[in-house]
Amino acid sequence: MLSNSSKYALKAVLYLTLHTDENNKMMAKDISEKISVPKAYMAKLLQGLAKREIISSTKGPKGGFYINPSNKNRTIMEIIEVIDGKKKMESCMMGLKDCNEHKPCPIHSIINPSRSKMIALLESKTINDLAKDLKLNKVFLPS
Amino acid sequence: MLSNSSKYALKAVLYLTLHTDENNKMMAKDISEKISVPKAYMAKLLQGLAKREIISSTKGPKGGFYINPSNKNRTIMEIIEVIDGKKKMESCMMGLKDCNEHKPCPIHSIINPSRSKMIALLESKTINDLAKDLKLNKVFLPS
DNA sequence: CAAAAAACATGATATTAATCATATTTAGGA
DNA sequence: TCCTAAATATGATTAATATCATGTTTTTTG
Ligand code: FES
Ligand code: FES
Numbered sequence: 001m002l003s004n005s006s007k008y009a010l011k012a013v014l015y016l017t018l019h020t021d022e023n024n025k026m027m028a029k030d031i032s033e034k035i036s037v038p039k040a041y042m043a044k045l046l047q048g049l050a051k052r053e054i055i056s057s058t059k060g061p062k063g064g065f066y067i068n069p070s071n072k073n074r075t076i077m078e079i080i081e082v083i084d085g086k087k088k089m090e091s092c093m094m095g096l097k098d099c100n101e102h103k104p105c106p107i108h109s110i111i112n113p114s115r116s117k118m119i120a121l122l123e124s125k126t127i128n129d130l131a132k133d134l135k136l137n138k139v140f141l142p143s
Numbered sequence: 144m145l146s147n148s149s150k151y152a153l154k155a156v157l158y159l160t161l162h163t164d165e166n167n168k169m170m171a172k173d174i175s176e177k178i179s180v181p182k183a184y185m186a187k188l189l190q191g192l193a194k195r196e197i198i199s200s201t202k203g204p205k206g207g208f209y210i211n212p213s214n215k216n217r218t219i220m221e222i223i224e225v226i227d228g229k230k231k232m233e234s235c236m237m238g239l240k241d242c243n244e245h246k247p248c249p250i251h252s253i254i255n256p257s258r259s260k261m262i263a264l265l266e267s268k269t270i271n272d273l274a275k276d277l278k279l280n281k282v283f284l285p286s
Numbered sequence: 287c288a289a290a291a292a293a294c295a296t297g298a299t300a301t302t303a304a305t306c307a308t309a310t311t312t313a314g315g316a
Numbered sequence: 317t318c319c320t321a322a323a324t325a326t327g328a329t330t331a332a333t334a335t336c337a338t339g340t341t342t343t344t345t346g
Contacts, residue, residue, distance in 0.1 A: 001144030004304065007238050014249060027322070040306045047324060060313030061321040076250065095150050095285045106157060106273040106282045107219065110264040114257035121253040130249040139249045142238045147334065170292070183336045190294055203343030204291040 006083045008037045009045050009054075013079055014141060016055055016067045017131040025057075025064030036143050045083070052082045072128040080122065089119060149226045151180045152188050152197075156222055157284060159198055159210045160274040168200075168207030179286050188226070195225045215271040223265065232262060 015035050020026050032042035046065050050057040054074055057065045080089070092099035093111050104112075133139045158178050163169050175185035189208050193200040197217055200208045223232070235242035236254050247255075276282045 002236050007236065010237060010250070025322095038305060041304070043323080044305090044325095050323080057323060058313075059311075059321090059323045062314065063312085063322045065323085076253070092285070093145050093150070094153060096283070104282050105285060106276060107153070107265075108282065110219070110268060111261060114261040118254060118257040122250075125253060133249060139247050139251065140239070142235070142240075142248060168292095181335060184334070186293080187295095187335085193293080200293060201343080202291085202293045202341075205344060206292045206342085208293085 001089060002080065003084050003088075005045060006080050008035075008042065009049060009079055009083050010076065011035045011037070011141060012042065012046060013049065013055060013067070013074075013127055014130055014134065016065060017072060017127055018134060020064075020066035022056075022066060022068055025062070025066040027064045031065065035141070049079070049082065054079055054082055067127075072131070073126050075123050076125050076127065076130070077119065077122040079127070089115070144232065145223065146227050146231075148188060149223050151178075151185065152192060152222055152226050153219065154178045154284060155180070155185065155189060156192065156198060156210070156217075156270055157273055157277060159208060160215060160270055161277060163207075163209035165199075165209060165211055168205070168209045170207045174208065178284070192222070192225065197222055197225055210270075215274070216269050218266050219268050219270065219273070220262065220265040222270070232258070 012031055012035060015031060016026065019034075028043035028046050029039050031037075031046070032039035035042075037045075046055065046057070049055045050065065053071070055065055055071055056068050057063070090099060092105050092108070094105040094107055096103070096105045099105070099108065099112070101108075101112075130139070134141060155174055155178060158174060159169065171186035171189050172182050174180075174189070175182035178185075180188075189198065189200070192198045193208065196214070198208055198214055199211050200206070233242060235248050235251070237248040237250055239246070239248045242248070242251065242255070244251075244255075273282070277284060
């Protein structure tokens with residue numbers, strides 16, 4: 001439902017939101033250490049996120065990755081989509097071509113209401129929302 | 144969240160529930176064709192399900208796989224657990240060691256209520272429940 | 287009892303996802 | 317301007333899933 005890569009990406013984006021801005025950038029290597037993600041893998045993910053403008057980056061000395069104000073308004077779902085693709089979460093869990101009320105699979109009624117709720121929330125919450133919770137110590141980032 | 148193998152297993156079990164009993168058994172090959180699952184893979188899955196007594200089987204000519212009355216009371220979750228293992232569905236979606244209210248990850252409050260609901264339903268619905276829906280044409284099995 | 291038909295057990299291959307490595311480009315500072 | 321530090325692009329390796337193949341055991345039937 002959520003790939004490993006998405007988890008790492010989300011962790012990284014939240015970490016960056018808490019600890020960086022235009023004049024406090026951070027290198028891939030350091031981020032990877034802070035959130036315990038393999039560094040080369042982290043770098044690749046961050047590059048992908050930067051390309052899609054989920055996060056910001058600058059090259060060269062004193063460069064690095066960071067979050068600027070417009071980045072903060074991305075929703076959680078946007079991050080997941082960039083990594084896993086749009087439809088992964090919405091596809092039929094039993095393998096029907098498309099998942100809908102009109103021709104539901106046997107577990108559609110079990111899965112779908114909860115999943116829809118979940119998706120709606122992921123689409124409404126921004127990374128800034130979650131960052132606020134983190135600052136208040138209401139929630140915790142995996143080591 | 145739900146492996147390919149689990150999907151196939153669930154499809155197969157439901158198909159068997161509709162079309163077999165002690166004196167109407169079915170071979171792996173035929174089941175695989177009916178539900179469009181590669182036959183060797185299907186056979187392996189069915190053997191695993193039989194070993195854990197999710198379905199029944201007999202060897203030799205006129206043998207095959209089938210569902211008996213006691214098999215029918217298994218829950219959907221039991222099938223998923225046999226294939227994917229117990230904890231796969233309950234683990235933290237961001238990678239925290241354990242998922243609980245006491246030390247939640249940033250998306251716990253988004254994910255967990257819906258997921259708990261889903262799990263509870265999967266644990267309460269039996270394959271017989273779903274088979275009834277199928278008979279009434281309320282739901283449909285993937286080709 | 288012998289032969290054949292089926293599941294069973296086990297291992298091999300292929301595909302995909304995760305991880306690693308490295309050469310290229312860009313930007314800052316001496 | 318040249319050196320160096322960083323991201324970027326691209327591809328290679330490894331690990332995990334999914335898929336395939338084959339020999340062994342059990343049971344029915346002639
Ligand atoms: S049709 Fe299968 S989950 Fe909706
Ligand atoms: S703590 Fe992460 S999903 Fe519950």
